[in-house]
Amino acid sequence: MQPRKSITEIFSTFVQFEADRFSRWAIESSLRRSIQSCVNRTPQESSEYFWALYWYKFSQLPETEVLARQHLTAYLQEPCYWVSQKTVTNFASTQYKLSDCFQIAIAQVDKVLKGFNPNQGFGLKNYANAIFGSAIRETLRQKSEVDICTDWGLLRKITKKLLLESLQNAGLSPEEINAYILAWECFKTLYVPTKTGTSRQLSRPDDVIWQAIAKAYNTQSNQQVNSATLEKWLLSSAKAVRKYRYPTAESLNIPKGSDDSWEWLDNLTADKQESLINEIVAQEEEQARISQQTEINKVLVLAIAQLEPQLQEIVKLYYGEELTQDKIAKQLQMQQYTVSRRLKKAQEALLRSLANWSRDSLHISITSDLLKSINTVMEEWLRNYY
Structure with missing residues (x-):
């Protein structure tokens, strides 16, 4: 898969498949004009993270929600592709191919944007990876269950x-x-x-x-x-x-409509754009974000090291080898309910460590919504870690 390089490409191009393999990047012209216009007005901002947050902010406004969602759908094409490739390989599904898994995942963009909170210390791509992977795995598991039932x-x-x-x-x-x-x-x-x-x-x-x-x-x-x-x-x-x-997946790539779709949104007012840019710069500094990601890695690695050896082994088998609790129980010669209880104990310990770090370092109040968001990212981190 050939990566996209410029900000304009990243926020206006969509994956196209041929024979279930990546074929090319397809450009949506109205999105290209939209992002190019914004970049021209703000040439000093060249970070994709900045523009991802920029469009996320606009996705929360009714008058710009549609355009912003399309830009972010384009932005999330690459993580969606790689998560799809990794997941379908692990499942070795004979019915669902890479392109099918990609469509299952990209259909979750609205869920990603609804659940994402930039104030909780996690990037949009990381959060999307967790949602995409979870959606594909759950669909493949349940679809298999439905398919084998009379x-x-x-x-x-x-x-x-x-x-x-x-x-x-x-x-x-x-x-x-x-x-x-x-x-x-x-x-x-x-x-x-x-x-x-x-x-x-x-x-x-x-x-x-x-x-x-x-x-x-x-x-x-x-x-x-x-x-x-x-x-x-x-x-x-x-x-x-x-x-x-399990409805038939339809392609969600490349917005439907004429070449001039959302043309009126290309001309975002300078005042609104400037106000939003100032808000983003003040709220989110990219270097600070990178530092936070590094700290999160340290916190979880240390938390894993502090688990009992058997808990570490169960976590490794569950996330690294993606074994079911029944298979783990057979391999470790214990009851399934014992595996379930100890896996939950390990997960709670890791979540507690990460939540405490968020509270102490980011000065964020621990709420049920925050714990849910942290847990989603932690699950994806554990799969990648192992």
Whole structure:
């Protein structure tokens, strides 16, 4: 992958794939004009970090939110690409390729911008890396779970809330949704696996079960429906759940519209830009940020070294080799719940060290939102560290 060099390129170009490999950087002309205009007015600012924070600030304003989001989507293309490549390699997925993982991740830009807080000592790219990686891993894990389930196994695993949302997403009327949900409730009550651990491979219910399901449905409903119709409804429900939970990824790169999209936003007023620049310079000094990142590394490395040897080993196996808790338990010859408890103990110790550093060094009050943000970045740091 050829890196982008100029500020103009970094904030106006998008990854293009060909045969699931990086092909080229595609330039969005209106974004190029927008960032070039800003750079021309402020030639002394050549740091990509400065411009990332600049557009993040504008993304919080309603009148510039759309343009700023597009610039930041362009900015986050490279970290999204590398996180996607690393994650898909570790999963060795036969269904999801690099480009698929990239689309899963880049769709999280809104979540990144909503959760990011520049006052908490973490850069936008670092925060985005954590969100991107988490989104891909969770999708691959859950998608695999859905793919290996039969329709009947899937229907036994889902919740009523998920089914309701899936049917609403499919465009069914309230009356149809109520009928489908009642059919599902009868199915789930009367079709129970006879052996544990077989829910994924459940086969179609036999005729006796179908007759019981139809009887239960008709008893609770104002209409009389035969088993064939109920089966059709249930299969449609399973299809709706799969489509709702894992829709086909669409390309989010290169904004849709004419070549002059957002042209009016190219002319940001000088007063507003100057005010924002002064705010950024006063609030965030790049050298201080680099120093903070170094300190964060030191804090976590020291915190890991202070863990008990067994906790260090569990953390290494979980984040470094990405083993499940069950596999760690087998390798270390202990119970899974013991691994879970000790892993949580290690995570809490590391999070406490980082939170205390944030409080003492950055003078930030420790809140639940801050702990959540710190934990997200810490998780990504641990994966990279190992």
